[in-house]
Amino acid sequence: MSSFNPIIQDKKIDSKIVVSLERISEAFRVLLWDESKKNSLSPIQIQILIFLLFHSKDHCKVSYLAKEFNMTKATISDSIKALHRKELIKKESDTKDTRSYTISLTNKGMVIARQSSIFTKPLEKTLESMDSTKKEVILDGLLNLIASLNKAEVITIQRMCTTCNNYLFSNNSHYCKLLELELKTNELRIDCPEHAIKEL
Ligand code: SF4
Known part of the structure; x- marks a missing residue:
């Protein structure tokens, strides 16, 4: 199908x-x-x-x-x-x-x-006018999708919160153990310099 x-x-x-x-x-x-x-x-x-x-x-x-x-x-x-x-x-x-x-x-x-490095400008321009709540839903969905594809070994290195050893998700909120901070959805990182590969 x-x-x-x-x-x-x-x-x-x-x-x-x-x-x-x-x-x-x-x-x-x-x-x-x-x-x-x-x-x-x-x-x-x-x-x-x-x-x-x-x-x-x-x-x-x-x-x-x-x-x-x-x-x-x-x-x-x-x-x-x-x-x-x-x-x-x-x-x-x-x-x-x-x-x-x-x-x-x-x-x-x-x-x-x-x-x-600004070759994606036309894409960013189309996102500018979008409502911020909708953008958060998209970001959340994409981060989950990327993490699943990473787990399934379709794509390799990811330096984002959901694949990081410092990341915690509990009571519906995101937390970074390294920064000791609760992260809002729009604060989740997709390419974090402090990312630590998750221990399995
Ligand atoms: S170290 Fe970076 S990638 Fe890891 S949870 Fe904290 S902010 Fe996210």
């Missing part, structure tokens, strides 16, 4: 949600593709530059990027080589492991990363 079958969609809200998510991922694909063309880079190269701009050094390694983008290390390495050739990134060898290195942006790479 395919969610892409309109007859099934009429009977199941789940199918409508799946197809809606596909349309949104299409919007991302189009916007990212436009940004890539502008800079003569591939979509994954743009994604890597944006990631390097906002994340700490310990996350800026080939193995971490492969998990982050659900790609093989070989594919990420090819993109890194291309970005290095274009002088958009630099590599710093690991003193303990000579095969490993940390990647960072050059000044030229930083400029492109900053400009490209």
Whole structure:
């Protein structure tokens, strides 16, 4: 029973949600593709530059990027080589492991990363006019969906509250043990620098 079958969609809200998510991922694909063309880079190269701009050094390694983008290390390495050739990134060898290195942006790479990091502006613009309660419902639903997909090993690394060892949910409220704070739905983080992988 395919969610892409309109007859099934009429009977199941789940199918409508799946197809809606596909349309949104299409919007991302189009916007990212436009940004890539502008800079003569591939979509994954743009994604890597944006990631390097906002994340700490310990996350800026080939193995971490492969998990982050659900790609093989070989594919990420090819993109890194291309970005290095274009002088958009630099590599710093690991003193303990000579095969490993940390990647960072050059000044030229930083400029492109900053400009490209707002490629989702058209999406944000459409959300601006939406009622904040509706946005909280959407955020809550998406966080739960991402956590379930992570648990089912469809997508890998997630640095959000619901997959964090510091997160507690009780009496219908969210709590961060690290910050010692109750979090409202709109305060839940999707990409937290303090995220601690949940112990199973
Ligand atoms: S450490 Fe960050 S991700 Fe973890 S619960 Fe606290 S705010 Fe959320």
